[in-house]
Amino acid sequence: MSRTVYVNGAYLAEEDATVSIFDRGFLMADGVYEVTSVLDGKLIDFDGHAVRLERSLNELDMASPMGKDELLTIHRELVRLNNIDEGMIYLQITRGAPGDRDFVFPDPETTKPTVVLFTQNKPGLADSPVAKKGIKVISIEDIRWGRRDIKTVQLLYPSMGKMMAKKAGADDAWMIENGFVTEGTSNNAYIVKDGAIITRGLSNDILHGITRAAVLRFADEAQYKVIERNFTLEEAQQADEAFITSASTFVMPVVEIDGHPVGTGTPGQVATRLRQVYLEECKKNAI
Amino acid sequence: MSRTVYVNGAYLAEEDATVSIFDRGFLMADGVYEVTSVLDGKLIDFDGHAVRLERSLNELDMASPMGKDELLTIHRELVRLNNIDEGMIYLQITRGAPGDRDFVFPDPETTKPTVVLFTQNKPGLADSPVAKKGIKVISIEDIRWGRRDIKTVQLLYPSMGKMMAKKAGADDAWMIENGFVTEGTSNNAYIVKDGAIITRGLSNDILHGITRAAVLRFADEAQYKVIERNFTLEEAQQADEAFITSASTFVMPVVEIDGHPVGTGTPGQVATRLRQVYLEECKKNAI
Numbered sequence: 001m002s003r004t005v006y007v008n009g010a011y012l013a014e015e016d017a018t019v020s021i022f023d024r025g026f027l028m029a030d031g032v033y034e035v036t037s038v039l040d041g042k043l044i045d046f047d048g049h050a051v052r053l054e055r056s057l058n059e060l061d062m063a064s065p066m067g068k069d070e071l072l073t074i075h076r077e078l079v080r081l082n083n084i085d086e087g088m089i090y091l092q093i094t095r096g097a098p099g100d101r102d103f104v105f106p107d108p109e110t111t112k113p114t115v116v117l118f119t120q121n122k123p124g125l126a127d128s129p130v131a132k133k134g135i136k137v138i139s140i141e142d143i144r145w146g147r148r149d150i151k152t153v154q155l156l157y158p159s160m161g162k163m164m165a166k167k168a169g170a171d172d173a174w175m176i177e178n179g180f181v182t183e184g185t186s187n188n189a190y191i192v193k194d195g196a197i198i199t200r201g202l203s204n205d206i207l208h209g210i211t212r213a214a215v216l217r218f219a220d221e222a223q224y225k226v227i228e229r230n231f232t233l234e235e236a237q238q239a240d241e242a243f244i245t246s247a248s249t250f251v252m253p254v255v256e257i258d259g260h261p262v263g264t265g266t267p268g269q270v271a272t273r274l275r276q277v278y279l280e281e282c283k284k285n286a287i
Numbered sequence: 288m289s290r291t292v293y294v295n296g297a298y299l300a301e302e303d304a305t306v307s308i309f310d311r312g313f314l315m316a317d318g319v320y321e322v323t324s325v326l327d328g329k330l331i332d333f334d335g336h337a338v339r340l341e342r343s344l345n346e347l348d349m350a351s352p353m354g355k356d357e358l359l360t361i362h363r364e365l366v367r368l369n370n371i372d373e374g375m376i377y378l379q380i381t382r383g384a385p386g387d388r389d390f391v392f393p394d395p396e397t398t399k400p401t402v403v404l405f406t407q408n409k410p411g412l413a414d415s416p417v418a419k420k421g422i423k424v425i426s427i428e429d430i431r432w433g434r435r436d437i438k439t440v441q442l443l444y445p446s447m448g449k450m451m452a453k454k455a456g457a458d459d460a461w462m463i464e465n466g467f468v469t470e471g472t473s474n475n476a477y478i479v480k481d482g483a484i485i486t487r488g489l490s491n492d493i494l495h496g497i498t499r500a501a502v503l504r505f506a507d508e509a510q511y512k513v514i515e516r517n518f519t520l521e522e523a524q525q526a527d528e529a530f531i532t533s534a535s536t537f538v539m540p541v542v543e544i545d546g547h548p549v550g551t552g553t554p555g556q557v558a559t560r561l562r563q564v565y566l567e568e569c570k571k572n573a574i
Contacts (some may be wrong), residue, residue: 019313156316212434
């Protein structure tokens with residue numbers, strides 16, 4: 001049976017789910033998105049994603065098409081309809097389909113935002129075998145636009161980066177700008193040195209990860225020293241541990257960078273512990 | 288009567304023209320485009336656009352869905368069906384709709400590119416009243432990604448730039464990077480000083496304009512001195528003339544930059560002459 005997805009108020013079979021060719025998401029990448037994980041059939045960090053979505057919309061002068069409660073209702077309905085125990089819910093909002101192509105924004109009174117949601121069923125997401133062996137990353141230049149804090153659908157370069165990693169026999173790419181690591185293709189990047197967790201501070205240069213915020217809070221509560229500062233690729237290669245965080249990978253150890261093993265070349269204690277704490281705490285607060 | 292548009296082999300009423308929500312153009316801005324002008328019912332610079340399209344596809348490891356002849360047939364059929372005398376034809380090709388979202392490119396054997404074309408009827412395009420008084424531009428920071436030579440649908444920032452211009456009472460924005468003008472939001476930028484035409488050289492920093500190539504060729508033939516080099520905003524404000532080129536505006540005089548009149552604050556001789564020459568020559572070679 002096919003997935004049931006949500007498009008502009010309707011629950012549809014995925015084969016029937018379409019948008020106009022004049023949708024500004026399709027023609028101009030004029031849209032934002034969020035991905036929320038589902039564990040035990042419940043939403044992880046939903047509030048955080050809803051708040052960031054609102055911020056992304058505001059930054060682009062895009063009206064919010066619905067309140068948090070309605071958004072939550074749709075998320076839950078999709079979980080129910082598709083019987084998701086572990087997986088993700090993807091949400092995209094664009095500036096809508098004004099009926100013709102124009103660089104000028106359409107009148108929001110007549111052109112309503114396009115709202116699309118769909119589920120991705122991922123049994124075993126929490127108890128991932130990948131987390132037990134860690135991932136390998138390569139480094140690539142960060143040539144994305146300057147507002148990476150806005151979660152837009154301009155994902156061509158991250159997608160290209162993932163392909164570069166795949167061709168190099170790795171799992172993901174860390175992006176480098178002015179000599180410093182910014183982030184992964186769809187995740188925030190961290191290293192651990194002498195017991196301290198080091199990650200780039202928030203700015204327009206990186207995504208303000210919802211998982212990042214939660215993990216740093218839990219790290220703090222667990223008495224880890226957290227330092228928010230830029231770090232270089234060389235520093236990362238010489239670190240004791242490295243890891244990434246994202247809504248769908250939670251905390252994932254990085255064991256190799258550009259062919260160079262990090263620490264022992266196996267998942268480190270801090271990353272492993274943080275993954276465990278994050279999953280426990282998030283499940284407690286899942287809705 | 289509504290427009291007839293083209294989507295993946297079918298000629299459809301525009302209201303019925305849709306793409307899957309899983310199209311990578313919609314989810315990830317993984318697509319490229321071209322805009323070809325129509326004058327007297329004929330295509331302007333079609334070959335140039337077809338060659339650049341091929342290059343854009345190659346740069347993104349995307350297969351070309353059809354040859355130049357088939358593309359030409361579709362363009363001409365849309366001109367005929369929609370009775371276009373003056374206007375534009377928009378063409379977009381994306382990496383297709385693999386049926387689920389994934390940063391990894393789909394297998395090109397099973398996921399075929401999405402091909403969309405539609406017309407825009409613009410009577411009076413060549414004899415534009417705007418060209419007689421010129422346009423006003425503001426300057427904005429260029430924060431786009433690093434591969435502007437690939438004509439991708441990542442047009443959010445150019446669209447935001449157009450809105451910034453509109454709010455400032457201007458018509459367009461010139462983008463500035465490291466102190467130099469890169470280009471306009473959807474056009475190449477030029478100044479004229481002491482009889483010489485100055486425009487930024489080709490690199491990954493700017494679009495390799497089809498109209499740019501033709502205009503520089505005609506300028507050369509008309510014995511103008513053409514210098515390809517970076518220029519600053521201050522230099523532009525102190526220039527004798529300024530103008531832009533694009534497939535849909537041809538050659539368009541710029542008479543004001545950030546509130547500062549350029550030259551006499553009216554369309555200059557060089558821009559006016561080049562517009563005339565470009566239109567004459569292109570109409571001769573239109574197909």
